Amino acid sequence: MAWFRVAAPCGPATRARLTAAGLCDADAADADGRPVAPDEPGVVLLTDPQAAPDPARLAERPGRVLVALAPGVDVDPWSLLACGAADVVHLAGDDLRPVLDRLRRWQDVDELVRAEARRAGAIGSSSAWRLFLRDLVEVARWSTAPVLLLGETGVGKEVAAHIVHRVDLRRREHELVLLDCTTVVPTLSGSEFFGHEKGAFTGATTAHEGAFARADGGTLLLDEVGELPASLQAALLRVVQEGTYQTVGGTRRRRTDFRLVAATHRDLRADGFRADLYHRLAATTLRVPPLRERADDVLPLFRHFLAEQRPGRDAAAAARRRPSVEAGDDVADAPEVSREVADALRGHDWPGNVRELRQLAARVAARHVGDGPVTPGDLPPEDRPVRTVTAPHVTAPPVTAPPVTAPVAPPPTALTARTPWESGLESAVRGALSAGVGLQELKARTADVATRVALDVGGGTVAAARLLGVSRRALDYRAAAQARPQPTDPSSDASS
Numbered sequence: 132m133a134w135f136r137v138a139a140p141c142g143p144a145t146r147a148r149l150t151a152a153g154l155c156d157a158d159a160a161d162a163d164g165r166p167v168a169p170d171e172p173g174v175v176l177l178t179d180p181q182a183a184p185d186p187a188r189l190a191e192r193p194g195r196v197l198v199a200l201a202p203g204v205d206v207d208p209w210s211l212l213a214c215g216a217a218d219v220v221h222l223a224g225d226d227l228r229p230v231l232d233r234l235r236r237w238q239d240v241d242e243l244v245r246a247e248a249r250r251a252g253a254i255g256s257s258s259a260w261r262l263f264l265r266d267l268v269e270v271a272r273w274s275t276a277p278v279l280l281l282g283e284t285g286v287g288k289e290v291a292a293h294i295v296h297r298v299d300l301r302r303r304e305h306e307l308v309l310l311d312c313t314t315v316v317p318t319l320s321g322s323e324f325f326g327h328e329k330g331a332f333t334g335a336t337t338a339h340e341g342a343f344a345r346a347d348g349g350t351l352l353l354d355e356v357g358e359l360p361a362s363l364q365a366a367l368l369r370v371v372q373e374g375t376y377q378t379v380g381g382t383r384r385r386r387t388d389f390r391l392v393a394a395t396h397r398d399l400r401a402d403g404f405r406a407d408l409y410h411r412l413a414a415t416t417l418r419v420p421p422l423r424e425r426a427d428d429v430l431p432l433f434r435h436f437l438a439e440q441r442p443g444r445d446a447a448a449a450a451r452r453r454p455s456v457e458a459g460d461d462v463a464d465a466p467e468v469s470r471e472v473a474d475a476l477r478g479h480d481w482p483g484n485v486r487e488l489r490q491l492a493a494r495v496a497a498r499h500v501g502d503g504p505v506t507p508g509d510l511p512p513e514d515r516p517v518r519t520v521t522a523p524h525v526t527a528p529p530v531t532a533p534p535v536t537a538p539v540a541p542p543p544t545a546l547t548a549r550t551p552w553e554s555g556l557e558s559a560v561r562g563a564l565s566a567g568v569g570l571q572e573l574k575a576r577t578a579d580v581a582t583r584v585a586l587d588v589g590g591g592t593v594a595a596a597r598l599l600g601v602s603r604r605a606l607d608y609r610a611a612a613q614a615r616p617q618p619t620d621p622s623s624d625a626s627s
């Protein structure tokens with residue numbers, strides 16, 4: 132088990148003991164001065180009552196450092212946990228079992244994360260994503276409790292539910308049933324949940340098995356559980372408590388036994404959701420980190436989705452060859468990404484999370500040509516980072532200067548970056564300013580002024596459309612709209 136490091140303080144005798152127990156390789160034992168990979172689990176053995184572990188080292192590997200206290204050493208465990216320690220254990224004499232047990236658990240969790248994330252096609256190596264997955268597989272494998280997954284839309288809650296199902300040894304051979312609560316129709320009395328008997332209501336021409344029956348033995352994912360109608364919240368509570376349900380139109384209660392995974396983007400405590408049901412669902416609550424907190428995952432995910440879009444990609448072969456957690460093997464045939472595009476992707480805040488990134492990759496794949504890297508022009512105009520004209524820096528005139536009687540020509544507009552699009556915009560803005568368009572108007576209607584001036588600066592609509600990054604039709608439409616008489620705006624100082 133040479134993958135464990137023992138951080139200082141650790142005397143030679145203790146180190147020898149730990150090495151003999153297989154806890155560290157002699158080589159790696161002295162952590163002082165040696166950089167330890169952030170993800171690597173470790174043990175800090177406190178043998179000296181005066182010495183305290185370095186809080187920075189604990190914070191660097193949150194939840195991955197076990198503090199073991201030698202006999203006679205007493206420290207406040209809560210403050211160590213607050214610094215990021217995973218746990219604090221007292222060692223009795225030479226007995227290293229508590230340390231070994233914890234380290235074995237970590238090893239098992241890491242192996243599960245690797246295998247199951249790969250199997251589920253879940254990409255990500257950022258520390259936020261890894262921390263989340265570790266908690267997820269630990270709960271899924273070593274507890275039977277319901278799991279409540281909190282997270283923004285498109286963040287991967289369904290992907291996480293698949294992992295819970297796979298990791299749960301009692302459930303994985305049975306079905307994972309997905310029910311989107313936004314589609315449950317209250318007027319059918321929750322037939323999607325309970326199933327119904329033939330003739331139970333108009334249109335029930337055959338009997339139908341509901342989600343509770345199909346999930347028996349397996350896992351039931353209730354997606355968007357916050358949208359569940361109030362009448363069905365009470366019914367669900369009873370099923371969760373008693374493990375029995377009754378089909379619509381049926382006469383007897385049937386047993387069912389499933390693991391419940393609920394997902395929502397809402398705070399159920401603040402949203403009129405039944406408190407008693409909430410406490411049942413939220414036995415274990417895990418937050419799926421949004422993509423903006425996982426900047427390191429953006430590029431691997433993007434290239435993975437690009438690879439998926441490759442024309443002629445053999446879907447069956449792709450399914451057999453699941454990507455690695457780090458997306459190392461899957462993206463071998465995906466194009467590289469230029470620095471500008473990479474920066475833009477990493478800098479975006481991804482309100483639609485991984486789904487938004489996947490959709491962007493599909494749009495980019497349609498525009499990208501050849502085997503070269505993805506370049507800025509491969510991003511459709513509406514997906515490009517917005518560049519704004521920065522306000523010119525104006526210095527106050529010296530007090531001796533004559534009073535200004537006429538409008539002063541503004542200094543040249545400063546742009547932060549010099550892409551062709553921005554250079555075009557700059558010349559359009561300059562043209563507008565020299566044509567007498569006021570700064571207020573320019574600020575309020577930059578797009579319109581730019582359009583008008585772009586038309587004026589020559590090259591025709593095609594060149595102007597290219598300059599402005601819009602389609603020619605859009606430009607024609609805007610020009611026609613501008614040509615129509617506008618209501619007079621007394622505050623406007625623009626003349627056209």
Ligand SMILES: Nc1ncnc2c1ncn2[C@@H]1O[C@H](COP(=O)(O)OP(=O)(O)OP(=O)(O)O)[C@@H](O)[C@H]1O
Pocket residue numbers: 252253254255282283284285286287288289290291354355394396432485486489
């Ligand atoms: N880590 C990941 N690796 C690869 N693909 C992912 C990952 N996370 C999410 N996806 C993909 O992103 C899309 C959205 O994921 P998913 O449906 O799990 O999100 P969600 O949080 O359940 O969304 P919603 O809130 O809308 O139900 C899916 O296409 C999914 O395959």
